[in-house]
Amino acid sequence: MNPDRNRVTKLDSNYVRKYDAFLERQKKRKKRVYRRLTLFVIIVLSVFGYLVTYHIKQRALYEEKKDHYEQLKVDMSNLKEEEQDLREEISLLKDTDYVLQIARKDYFLSKEGEIIFKLPDDRSSY
Numbered sequence: 001m002n003p004d005r006n007r008v009t010k011l012d013s014n015y016v017r018k019y020d021a022f023l024e025r026q027k028k029r030k031k032r033v034y035r036r037l038t039l040f041v042i043i044v045l046s047v048f049g050y051l052v053t054y055h056i057k058q059r060a061l062y063e064e065k066k067d068h069y070e071q072l073k074v075d076m077s078n079l080k081e082e083e084q085d086l087r088e089e090i091s092l093l094k095d096t097d098y099v100l101q102i103a104r105k106d107y108f109l110s111k112e113g114e115i116i117f118k119l120p121d122d123r124s125s126y
Contacts, residue, residue: 010016092098103109110116 100109104111104116108116108118
């Protein structure tokens with residue numbers, strides 16, 4: 001084989017120069033397209049990641065608020081029961097017989113000629 005035979009000389013014509021410039025522009029254009037696509041993918045993945053984390057945080061916040069709401073509903077029902085008991089107590093305290101009965105029982109007040117004996121509550125001493 002002749003080493004001179006494998007050499008190919010490039011034609012230096014106007015057409016070849018335009019074609020080489022065209023190929024160079026195509027290469028640069030392809031490179032810009034890949035860069036734009038890469039940037040676009042990075043932006044899309046970033047936005048998607050942000051939305052996923054935001055959604056997860058919102059779900060956790062919702063669960064927390066829901067639990068707090070349930071606890072407040074329980075507290076409210078307990079307070080309504082307590083309010084009802086206090087209203088009944090107020091209505092009973094307006095009755096003089098009830099107030100006298102409480103005074104006799106708690107403060108050892110007696111009626112005229114009445115004697116009060118306090119017995120121990122502990123029955124094990126017998």
